[in-house]
Amino acid sequence: MVFSDKQPSPTVRELAEARVLERIFPRLPHAEAALLGPGDDCAVLATPDGRTVVTTDMMVHGPDFRLAWSTAHDLGWKAAASNLSDVAAIGARPTALLIALAVPDSMPVAFLEEFCDGLRDGCAALAPGCGVIGGDLSVSATFTIAVTAFGDLAGRRPVLRSGASPGDVVAVSGDLGRSAEGLRLLFAEGVDENGEPDRQRAAALRSAHPHAIAGHLAPAPPIADGVRAADAGATAMMDISDGLALDASRLARASGVTIDLERAALGDDVAAALHGGEDHGLLASFPEGTALPGGFRHVGTVVSRSADAVLVDGEPVTPEGWDPYRAWDGQSG
Amino acid sequence: MVFSDKQPSPTVRELAEARVLERIFPRLPHAEAALLGPGDDCAVLATPDGRTVVTTDMMVHGPDFRLAWSTAHDLGWKAAASNLSDVAAIGARPTALLIALAVPDSMPVAFLEEFCDGLRDGCAALAPGCGVIGGDLSVSATFTIAVTAFGDLAGRRPVLRSGASPGDVVAVSGDLGRSAEGLRLLFAEGVDENGEPDRQRAAALRSAHPHAIAGHLAPAPPIADGVRAADAGATAMMDISDGLALDASRLARASGVTIDLERAALGDDVAAALHGGEDHGLLASFPEGTALPGGFRHVGTVVSRSADAVLVDGEPVTPEGWDPYRAWDGQSG
DSSP, X not given: OOOOOSSOOOBHHHHOHHHHHHHXXXXXXXXXXXXXXBTBSSEEEEOTTSEEEEEEEEEEBTTTBOTTTSOHHHHHHHHHHHHHHXXXXXXXXXXXXXXXXXXXXXXXXXXXXXXXXXXXXXXXXXXXXXXXXEEEEEEOSSOEEEEEEEEEOTXXXXXXXXXXOTTOEEEEESOSSHHHHHHHHHHHHSXXXXXXXXXXXXXXXXXXXXXXXXXXXSOOOOTHHHHHHHHTTOSEEEEESSOHHHHHHHHHHHHTEEEEEOGGGSOSOHHHHHHOOOOOEEEEEEOTTOOOOTTOEEEEEEEEESOOOEEETTEEOOOOOOOGGGGSOTTOO | OOOOOSSOOOBHHHHHHHHHHHHHGGGSOOOTTEEEOBTBSSEEEEOTTSEEEEEEEEEEBTTTBOTTTSOHHHHHHHXXXXXXXXXXXXXXXXXXXXEEEEEOTTOBHHXXXXXXXXXXXXXXXXXXXXXXEEEEEEEOSSOEEEEEEEEEOTTOOOOOTTOOOTTOEEEEESOSSHHHHHHHHHHHHSBOTTSOBOHHHHHHHHHHOHHHHXXXXXXXXXXXXXXXXXXXXXXXXXXXXXXXXXXXXXXHHHHTEEEEEXXXXXXXXXXXXXXXOOOOEEEEEEOTTOOOOTTOEEEXXXXXXXXXXXXXXXXXXXXXXXXXXXXXXXXXX
16 A cells, blocks of 8 residues: 655654644534534534434445545545435435544555545535544554444435335436446556556546546535435435445345336446446435436336346346455555 | 454355345344334434434554454454443443444454354443444455444533533542553463464463453443433543543643542552553543542542643653554554
């Protein structure tokens, strides 16, 4: 794991925890729901609804990202985006994040500062008012990011995976396959002669294909559409993190139904749309005749109970996601 | 990192995520405050107070624990205990945990099951009714445990670090230096000829010194005393995770006061009491004359404003904690 040397900066080891925290705290986005922020043994979050939506997710260097490809800003943005998307997927408005980091002590403090800027910009763009309410900073040989996100249902019923019924419309908001296209480009052209992730080639690729590369490294899922879907009467919902085919099969199984997707609704690259991961858009079902809210568009129909399957134009599709990081050496790039 | 081979078990890689989760979910302790548990993109937690106490903490193989010394059950127990203690330290009752794990894919599933049993037993012993409401399972070369804990203030004001006033009594509940004694024994006698953590020697040591070794590997902090302290009018409180001297200096700084500890109240091993970490007891200040609740005992007095210092019998003490793990090779043991 090699950090970019674009900024001269002391490392985490050189500054030590207390002074690192002094430098990064002012850069963190404020959470409007924070009644008590960092500095004590706990934070205190306002939860006026009487319920709190909670979710946690880890990003690990190697399986989940490469420093040769992602900037620190990308990682902060994506750590926010992927967790905000889980909150949106149950029909809640994201209110706050807890950020636990385990970092190599050779990490420049400037890298952590840029990571915090990514968190701030991600929250501001995707979920205004949501911010960081606390966290933890540890040392590890493997850079690891653990985020917990909170959300407010504001009196709404949570939208689960299990509520889809035959006759419902199946709809998606957000990208399908854009992240997979970016990842494919990075593995094809963002590597050196030995197949190792390469910083310069990834940067050049980003200039040439900004839409696809940013779609993978710093996705901008439609967070506000989660609440819109709940308000429009969504019967089931989840975030599309492992590809539409696999995630639709999970929703189908939870609901005890079959989902028939329409090939014509899946864009030019149907394979990427079905099997590409990490778009973090929303998959939802709505009662027939619902005016689809926000960015939702029709992609299929719930066709019958108890088959627990996903079809495309009536033909079964293998519910596989795409995960090329898994087979890679986590110590490289 | 080498896993014990005491139980034949498939590895995480062999079973894959869905089947691993099927095996561990039934072993997790139920959270009474769970309105919606694992299975959807989020969990939903009851927060009838209108506020939720939240905290997060990571444990990383190498800096924070060694598999040659800690059993999986120890790690589950300690992951619960150390986070429950942060919730207690603000005067709240722990209600739920989120558990995010990044594990080597060579980890036996039986290890994860035993880890869940440790979480269950730790919650049952220390905070009945608190359980696991959700989590995440990732793959990493470095075994990493990230816990988020939630607590209910039930109408109480949170007890911060900043409320101590001159004249207040300073009190501690729980062990002082017991974890440090266990850690000292492990580093002295729980290693092989090359100084590497050794499973057999650690097990023998545990038979010979169960109190000290368990105090480090599976501490049992006085969680219920957090609410008792709040109800008794504690003016400031925090958990003692880095040694009494260092943590008292933090409370003194937050409150703008000086704390004078009494040597005679610190037990036989004053150095371990002052500088040993990870006891996870509670340090609190109370108005003079307060009948100390639960297991709290007098250890000193708040003596004057704005010096931000810690004294022992009137003499300044260096606010240093003890952290021998940091200098060790994180890949060994």
